[in-house]
Every structure is written in structure tokens, then in C-alpha cells.
Amino acid sequence: MTEMNAPSQPTIVELIKVSKHYPPDVTALADVSLTVETGEMFFLIGKSGAGKTTLLKLICNMETPSNGLIEVAGQNIHGLKGKKLARLRQKIGVAYQDFKLLTDRTVAENIAISMEVSYKKPPVISKRVKDLLAQLELSDKHDAITGELSRGEQQRVTLARAVANSPTLILVDEPTGNLDSSTTEKVMNLLNKCNSSGATIIIATHDDSLYRHTDHRIMELCRGKIRRVNGGVQV
Amino acid sequence: MNFWFAVLRQMGRNLRQTWASQLMTLLTVSLSVLIFAFFYLIYTNMLNAGDKLGDDLRLIIYLEDEPGPEMKEQLRRKITDFDQVQDIKFISKAEAHDRFAKQLGQNKDVLEDMPADFLPASVEVVPLKTLRNLNRVKLFSEYLSKLPGTLKVQYGQEWVERFFYFTRLLSIVVILSGSLLILTTVFMVAYTIRLTIMGRQAELELLRLVGATNDYIRTPFMLEGLMQGLFGSTFGLVSLFALYQWIKIRFSGPGILNLFNFTFFAPQTLVLIIIASILLCTVGSYMSMQKFLRI
Numbered sequence: 001m002t003e004m005n006a007p008s009q010p011t012i013v014e015l016i017k018v019s020k021h022y023p024p025d026v027t028a029l030a031d032v033s034l035t036v037e038t039g040e041m042f043f044l045i046g047k048s049g050a051g052k053t054t055l056l057k058l059i060c061n062m063e064t065p066s067n068g069l070i071e072v073a074g075q076n077i078h079g080l081k082g083k084k085l086a087r088l089r090q091k092i093g094v095a096y097q098d099f100k101l102l103t104d105r106t107v108a109e110n111i112a113i114s115m116e117v118s119y120k121k122p123p124v125i126s127k128r129v130k131d132l133l134a135q136l137e138l139s140d141k142h143d144a145i146t147g148e149l150s151r152g153e154q155q156r157v158t159l160a161r162a163v164a165n166s167p168t169l170i171l172v173d174e175p176t177g178n179l180d181s182s183t184t185e186k187v188m189n190l191l192n193k194c195n196s197s198g199a200t201i202i203i204a205t206h207d208d209s210l211y212r213h214t215d216h217r218i219m220e221l222c223r224g225k226i227r228r229v230n231g232g233v234q235v
Numbered sequence: 236m237n238f239w240f241a242v243l244r245q246m247g248r249n250l251r252q253t254w255a256s257q258l259m260t261l262l263t264v265s266l267s268v269l270i271f272a273f274f275y276l277i278y279t280n281m282l283n284a285g286d287k288l289g290d291d292l293r294l295i296i297y298l299e300d301e302p303g304p305e306m307k308e309q310l311r312r313k314i315t316d317f318d319q320v321q322d323i324k325f326i327s328k329a330e331a332h333d334r335f336a337k338q339l340g341q342n343k344d345v346l347e348d349m350p351a352d353f354l355p356a357s358v359e360v361v362p363l364k365t366l367r368n369l370n371r372v373k374l375f376s377e378y379l380s381k382l383p384g385t386l387k388v389q390y391g392q393e394w395v396e397r398f399f400y401f402t403r404l405l406s407i408v409v410i411l412s413g414s415l416l417i418l419t420t421v422f423m424v425a426y427t428i429r430l431t432i433m434g435r436q437a438e439l440e441l442l443r444l445v446g447a448t449n450d451y452i453r454t455p456f457m458l459e460g461l462m463q464g465l466f467g468s469t470f471g472l473v474s475l476f477a478l479y480q481w482i483k484i485r486f487s488g489p490g491i492l493n494l495f496n497f498t499f500f501a502p503q504t505l506v507l508i509i510i511a512s513i514l515l516c517t518v519g520s521y522m523s524m525q526k527f528l529r530i
Binding site: 060082087 | 445
């Protein structure tokens with residue numbers, strides 16, 4: 001098991017000996033401990049089936065851990081219910097690997113949904129949607145039905161929705177899986193911009209072009225266990 | 236953007252996407268309200284007619300002989316021993332003859348050859364208005380018939396009994412149609428909302444993941460139920476009023492409606508039916524939400 005240093009900055013995500021088992025005998029994660037500091041960009045890498053997506057799902061409370069403790073912004077996210085959980089989720093933007101888009105709605109409606117639940121004003125929502133679409137080169141798709149877009153376009157819409165509400169924590173699962181190098185750069189630019197504005201970003205990817213020359217911390221998962229960590233201290 | 240604006244917009248989307256099933260539910264609610272209100276309207280009018288009938292209810296005790304002052308006092312005491320009454324009136328043989336002659340009008344000549352005392356003396360008992368129960372009236376009648384010197388007791392038994400049985404039958408129909416209204420409304424609304432929820436499972440799941448509160452997800456569905464109740468019941472009652480007007484015009488003139496002074500619901504009753512429908516529909520949608528979302 002690998003553990004990371006106690007953070008000098010306030011932590012936003014803390015996992016202590018977290019395991020996740022699926023019946024009958026699949027271990028997706030085993031005794032993973034991890035600390036992510038506020039404002040950090042953190043890469044989670046590993047082959048398919050390494051446990052990256054499971055880890056992100058546990059952090060955003062889409063799934064519950066079999067063992068261990070997960071704290072987000074100082075709160076045990078799996079102990080929260082109702083309004084408290086909803087408020088915390090509003091601060092977490094997630095770009096899912098399977099997109100989770102409403103395919104019968106327009107692109108603008110899909111992006112707006114994360115701001116609507118926070119009761120943002122319609123003009124603010126409209127402006128933010130247009131800005132994000134421009135940054136991701138999707139301005140012409142504003143009123144397009146999401147189900148009619150290509151995989152790459154849908155991936156960018158998912159990302160736009162994840163960052164739209166200016167969350168403090170952004171979880172991104174394979175953000176560039178369906179994108180060419182030019183669009184990948186635009187996506188990374190958007191994520192870097194969010195990070196510069198103070199958002200903590202955790203990116204799960206197996207695309208080494210994203211983290212090859214990065215100064216940010218990288219954690220590699222292999223069969224549910226931490227294999228190595230760059231930029232931190234290995235124990 | 237505030238909570239209610241967001242909720243109303245969400246509700247608008249729901250209605251746009253599921254308008255066909257919403258319309259079917261609306262029609263079912265309307266029909267249920269119409270059926271219930273129809274029987275309830277007849278029932279309330281029959282009750283009013285029963286009240287009127289009760290006002291005219293008189294028990295007539297025919298006596299063997301003309302009672303003397305002492306006998307009258309004894310009879311009065313015996314009658315009030317059973318129950319308090321509104322009025323007791325003694326009618327002598329001569330008074331009975333005069334009344335009968337009056338009733339015969341121009342044909343009173345037929346009485347010329349008859350002796351003036353051929354009709355028996357009687358006592359007219361007007362029971363209190365609280366004595367509406369048929370069994371009580373029967374018991375009272377049986378009690379009176381056992382009084383000494385009594386020939387017979389009459390109160391229009393057959394007619395009164397038929398009327399009371401008809402009112403009882405109507406009350407059963409009203410209870411059944413009321414139950415039907417409750418079951419249909421709750422289940423239809425719950426079913427529609429359930430269908431909507433199942434059809435939009437992905438969206439509801441996403442709403443939860445992006446941080447929508449329980450109220451944000453639940454309230455549009457509750458409002459849908461509320462609107463089903465409001466518009467469904469209003470439509471049902473308007474249809475009933477149209478039916479009532481048509482019957483009134485179609486059967487105007489001397490008829491059973493005029494005999495009973497048939498009237499429509501008071502505004503308070505209409506409001507109560509609408510409120511009850513709204514509550515039932517809202518409960519229906521709440522049940523669905525609780526069962527399917529578990530939020």
C-alpha cells in the first residue's frame with residue numbers, strides 16, 4: 001500500500017484505507033489512501049480495469065466504499081444526506097466516461113442543468129453556456145440535439161457541463177478518449193484555466209500525452225492498488 | 236433564478252414531454268369526479284327532499300271512541316312517554332267529517348246520507364324533526380298502535396319506507412363512487428407519475444449527481460399531481476353543471492325535479508370537492524416519488 005504525505009495546504013479529498021469489492025469476488029480497489037490538496041491538478045493513471053473510474057465514483061458518492069473513509073471538503077461524503085449532500089455535489093463537477101448526457105435535449109440544456117440546480121439566473125446561465133461552447137469549439141452546436149452529436153462532441157459537452165457551475169472539485173474520467181490532438185489541447189486548456197481559477201482537478205486517464213510532461217502529481221493504479229506516485233512521497 | 240422559477244420550468248418540461256399520458260390522467264380524474272359528483276348531487280337532493288318529507292311526517296292514531304278530557308290527557312302523557320313530540324292534535328269525529336267534506340269539495344253531497352260521526356276520532360302526532368330514522372318511526376308507530384283504544388296508526392308507511400330505502404341505496408352508491416374516485420384518482424395519478432419517472436430515470440439520476448435537492452426533484456411532480464386534481468375536478472364539475480342545466484331545461488315544467496326542488500351544489504361543496512381531488516392527486520404523486528426515488 002502506498003500513502004501520501006500529509007498536506008501542507010487544506011485538503012479537499014482524503015481517502016483512508018478505502019476498498020471497494022463487487023460481488024461475487026471482484027476487488028476494484030484495495031486499501032487505497034490518498035490526499036488531494038485544494039487547487040491541485042492530480043492525474044490518476046492506469047490500464048483499463050485498474051480502478052480509476054471506481055475511485056472517481058467513490059469520491060463523488062456515486063458508489064459507496066466497502067471499507068474505509070472518504071472525506072471531501074472535510075466532510076464524510078458517504079455520511080451526508082439530503083440538502084447537505086446536494087450542496088456538496090453542487091461543488092463537484094464530474095465528466096463521466098459514459099457522458100450521462102440527456103440525448104433528447106439540446107447541448108445548451110445539457111450544460112445548463114448543473115447551473116439550474118444551483119438556481120443561477122437565466123442570463124448568467126446563457127452567457128456561461130456560450131462561453132464554454134466557444135472555448136470547446138462547439139458554438140455552432142448550441143441548439144443541436146445532443147444525441148445527434150459525434151462521440152468527441154458529446155465528450156466535450158460532458159466536460160462543459162462538469163465545469164459550468166464553477167465547482168471547487170472537478171473529476172474527469174478519460175477526457176480525451178475520443179478527441180484528436182488539437183481538440184485535446186483545447187480541453188486541457190479549459191481544465192488548466194479552471195485549475196488556475198482555484199479548482200481542484202482529478203483526471204483519470206490512460207492517455208500519456210496528457211501527463212507526460214506535467215509537473216503535477218500522478219498516481220498509477222494497478223488492479224485496485226496504488227502502484228507508484230510521482231510528485232509525492234512513496235511509502 | 237429562484238426555487239419556484241426552476242421548479243415551474245421543470246414542470247413545464249415534464250408536461251411537454253408526457254402530455255399524452257397527462258391528458259389521459261386528466262380525463263380519468265374528470266370522469267371519476269363526474270361520476271362521484273353526479274351521485275352525490277342526487278343524494279344531497281334526496282336528503283333535502285327527505286327533510287321536506289320529514290317536515291310533513293305525521294302519525295295518525297285512529298281511536299275506537301271519542302276521547303274525553305281525561306282520556307286525552309292520558310293519551311298525551313303516554314305519547315310523550317315514548318319521545319318528545321312537536322305537536323299533538325286531537326280530531327273529533329265531527330272535525331274529521333268536516334275535513335273530509337272540505338277535501339271532497341264539490342262532491343261533498345255524497346256525505347249527505349252519511350251520519351256525521353261515521354269517521355273515527357283520531358290523534359295527529361307531529362314528531363320532532365330529529366326523528367328521521369325509519370326504524371325509530373316504525374317503533375314509535377308500533378308503540379302508538381298498542382295504546383289502549385287505538386284502532387290503527389298510519390303515517391304513509393309504504394311511501395315513507397320506499398323513500399328511506401331509496402335514500403339508503405343512494406348513500407351506498409355515493410360511498411362506492413366516492414371510493415372509486417379515491418382509488419382511481421390516487422392510482423391513475425401515481426401510475427402516470429411512475430411512468431414519467433421511469434421514462435426519465437436517467438435525467439433524475441443526473442439531477443441528483445449534479446446536486447439537485449430532493450425538493451427540486453420532487454416538487455415538479457407534486458405540482459403536476461396538484462394540477463391534475465385542480466383541472467380534473469374543475470372539468471368534471473363543469474361537465475356535471477352542464478348536464479344539470481341540460482336536464483333542467485329538458486325536463487322543465489311540472490315534473491319530479493320541480494317536486495323535489497332539485498338544486499346544484501353550493502359553492503362551498505364545489506370548493507370542498509376540488510380541494511379533496513387536489514389532495515388525492517398530490518398524495519398519488521407523492522407516493523410514486525417516495526417509492527421510486529428513495530431520495
